Amino acid sequence: MSGLAPSADVGRVSVEVAIAWIDGATGRLETEWVALDRAWGRVLGEDIRAVAPIPREDCAALDGFAVSAAATIGAGAYNPMTIPGVALAAGAALPAGTDAVVPLDQAEPTDCGHLVVVEPAAPGVNVDRRGAAAAVGALLATAGTRLMPYHVGLLAAAGLACLPVVRRPRVRLAMAGALLSGEAADRPTGAGNGPMLRAAIARDGGDIAEASFAGAFAGADADLVLVVGGAGPRRDDGSAAALAAAGSLDIRGVALVPGETTGFGRTAAGTPAVLLPGPPAACLWGYELFAGRAIRQLGGREPGLPYHARRMMTARKIVSTIGTTEICPVRLCPAGEAEPIASFAEIGLMAAASADGFVIVPAASEGYPPGASVTAYFYG
Amino acid sequence: MSGLAPSADVGRVSVEVAIAWIDGATGRLETEWVALDRAWGRVLGEDIRAVAPIPREDCAALDGFAVSAAATIGAGAYNPMTIPGVALAAGAALPAGTDAVVPLDQAEPTDCGHLVVVEPAAPGVNVDRRGAAAAVGALLATAGTRLMPYHVGLLAAAGLACLPVVRRPRVRLAMAGALLSGEAADRPTGAGNGPMLRAAIARDGGDIAEASFAGAFAGADADLVLVVGGAGPRRDDGSAAALAAAGSLDIRGVALVPGETTGFGRTAAGTPAVLLPGPPAACLWGYELFAGRAIRQLGGREPGLPYHARRMMTARKIVSTIGTTEICPVRLCPAGEAEPIASFAEIGLMAAASADGFVIVPAASEGYPPGASVTAYFYG
Numbered sequence: 001m002s003g004l005a006p007s008a009d010v011g012r013v014s015v016e017v018a019i020a021w022i023d024g025a026t027g028r029l030e031t032e033w034v035a036l037d038r039a040w041g042r043v044l045g046e047d048i049r050a051v052a053p054i055p056r057e058d059c060a061a062l063d064g065f066a067v068s069a070a071a072t073i074g075a076g077a078y079n080p081m082t083i084p085g086v087a088l089a090a091g092a093a094l095p096a097g098t099d100a101v102v103p104l105d106q107a108e109p110t111d112c113g114h115l116v117v118v119e120p121a122a123p124g125v126n127v128d129r130r131g132a133a134a135a136v137g138a139l140l141a142t143a144g145t146r147l148m149p150y151h152v153g154l155l156a157a158a159g160l161a162c163l164p165v166v167r168r169p170r171v172r173l174a175m176a177g178a179l180l181s182g183e184a185a186d187r188p189t190g191a192g193n194g195p196m197l198r199a200a201i202a203r204d205g206g207d208i209a210e211a212s213f214a215g216a217f218a219g220a221d222a223d224l225v226l227v228v229g230g231a232g233p234r235r236d237d238g239s240a241a242a243l244a245a246a247g248s249l250d251i252r253g254v255a256l257v258p259g260e261t262t263g264f265g266r267t268a269a270g271t272p273a274v275l276l277p278g279p280p281a282a283c284l285w286g287y288e289l290f291a292g293r294a295i296r297q298l299g300g301r302e303p304g305l306p307y308h309a310r311r312m313m314t315a316r317k318i319v320s321t322i323g324t325t326e327i328c329p330v331r332l333c334p335a336g337e338a339e340p341i342a343s344f345a346e347i348g349l350m351a352a353a354s355a356d357g358f359v360i361v362p363a364a365s366e367g368y369p370p371g372a373s374v375t376a377y378f379y380g
Numbered sequence: 381m382s383g384l385a386p387s388a389d390v391g392r393v394s395v396e397v398a399i400a401w402i403d404g405a406t407g408r409l410e411t412e413w414v415a416l417d418r419a420w421g422r423v424l425g426e427d428i429r430a431v432a433p434i435p436r437e438d439c440a441a442l443d444g445f446a447v448s449a450a451a452t453i454g455a456g457a458y459n460p461m462t463i464p465g466v467a468l469a470a471g472a473a474l475p476a477g478t479d480a481v482v483p484l485d486q487a488e489p490t491d492c493g494h495l496v497v498v499e500p501a502a503p504g505v506n507v508d509r510r511g512a513a514a515a516v517g518a519l520l521a522t523a524g525t526r527l528m529p530y531h532v533g534l535l536a537a538a539g540l541a542c543l544p545v546v547r548r549p550r551v552r553l554a555m556a557g558a559l560l561s562g563e564a565a566d567r568p569t570g571a572g573n574g575p576m577l578r579a580a581i582a583r584d585g586g587d588i589a590e591a592s593f594a595g596a597f598a599g600a601d602a603d604l605v606l607v608v609g610g611a612g613p614r615r616d617d618g619s620a621a622a623l624a625a626a627g628s629l630d631i632r633g634v635a636l637v638p639g640e641t642t643g644f645g646r647t648a649a650g651t652p653a654v655l656l657p658g659p660p661a662a663c664l665w666g667y668e669l670f671a672g673r674a675i676r677q678l679g680g681r682e683p684g685l686p687y688h689a690r691r692m693m694t695a696r697k698i699v700s701t702i703g704t705t706e707i708c709p710v711r712l713c714p715a716g717e718a719e720p721i722a723s724f725a726e727i728g729l730m731a732a733a734s735a736d737g738f739v740i741v742p743a744a745s746e747g748y749p750p751g752a753s754v755t756a757y758f759y760g
Contacts, residue, residue, distance in 0.1 A: 041579075
């Protein structure tokens, strides 16, 4: 038997090289049209321009009475005038023949639908003019925008019923399971990987198709293939060997802790495939840095980590091994500093659960002294 | 006819008073049990403690060979020993009779399932001990935690199949529609309110039940009632009058721009009800500050605005009216300052679409000079 160590021909690469592989293998998917009511959270595939002016008609800018300004000429405290006036809520279109809005407290309605005014109204006063918010052709939202509720409201008000959005990536997910002695699918330490990844893929906007390990690398109906576990200590077993046999194995192992045994390649159909480690913390970080990045990129989202980053000071020394990128869990101190806590190597996924966030220590660094300025990512 | 001005008996209140009303009317809902696979994004209703140690058994800390440390005693470069050893991936449980893991590159497997070692292994080396990450009874996640993928993974690994989470709030949503002249449900300026609110309610974790305006204030099957539009310029018409007739109208009008005509009360069944303005920008802000807060609070989430806040400097003067809380859209300058842009009063919802975020200018302030330090909220 050969290939004891990580195989020499396909060696461990830096995090940067692995990210470059992901970025080279994945690009924004094509656009599809979805109903506006289902577009929230999706990413626009094209610029959206106004096809009609906004507002479409002259509208009341506040609650009041729509009047003809001409009819108010000459009104005054000593010359109250009774004129036609229509009660309107702010935002309502002005009826034909009116061109000004008298505020509620500046007029008195009569019982016969008229209005007593005691000062003249200028034409256009308290009116939002047709097209004042956007003229025809005005840019309402740009390609690449992740649609928030107010975009949905604006685009609905602009008369759009369907929107062009980036297709959701289809992610084929397989558990290698009991490929390797002791690594049964139901063993406690790996039992959480499936639920964890399904949640993370949903968060990142992917649609999941579960597959058996045997079927993981076949077919062309996925945008990304993820296989969990079955890393295998030898070159000729496990998921890496299966991927190499089915298509190509481009990277086996990344200088990342946790996540060192993450692998990368392509299926026979050319679909990018990421092999994730079985230990849960390694599985999580192999996902977050690489597989999740692929999904986010395919779906047109911001490819970086979906956590909020903030520059802050370290409360204590952070120790890291040179040559390896390390994910160091930190807690947010009351004083606003980042305090390192028990590492993923020590307590596995519990390190994430008991931390507020994490610091990524690059491979070139041996860590940070107390008081160093670092970028911390926060879960909350 | 009477009650031209906002009625004197139920006057306009400050944003703080309206928020206090919401906070008094809504509290965290009861807990329900959901399958772990559906728990992502939900809020834990109870603390979760480990019912079994994590890991449940001694596990390999890295890829290697499980051995009995005792069998390696005496091994050395000049005394290679052939002993039983089992290949394991990191995270796999140690087989009975083994208590140490020899790394891949420090042993050579033979063809008959044995292993040649050239140095002794100490008992427990490269082993994650049973219970090292969490002992029985250890706190895994606290009540109030919004479940992220790693929580799902950890809790699945801890053996939980169902989780106690805060029930999703049921939100009854009705459009007042053509209550008032000119305010037809299909008028362009209000056509986006339904889609916008459905997106916002989904974002905030609410389940929507659509209702007719006639049925909005009846029945006890909702946790919150939202009625949009139909504000009506008079006390005796519109949604406010309907709520007052059905139950109670506690607040009519808030010193907030946009959002001034937002109203608050209770249905006959005591369900809190928020009346949202019809103009889209006012509808959005009445929702974000008050209705959305109610939904977030009912669902156990952080009740504040679901946008990221940051202290920053103003690039230009921000002008605001004293006595009214104003939402001022801002753009993030390349220099990292917040630059005010065309207001909601000027361009409606377009102000949100063309801004990166907003600054809330409190009622007591007339605005800020250039270079002032303000809290800006960002959409992205």
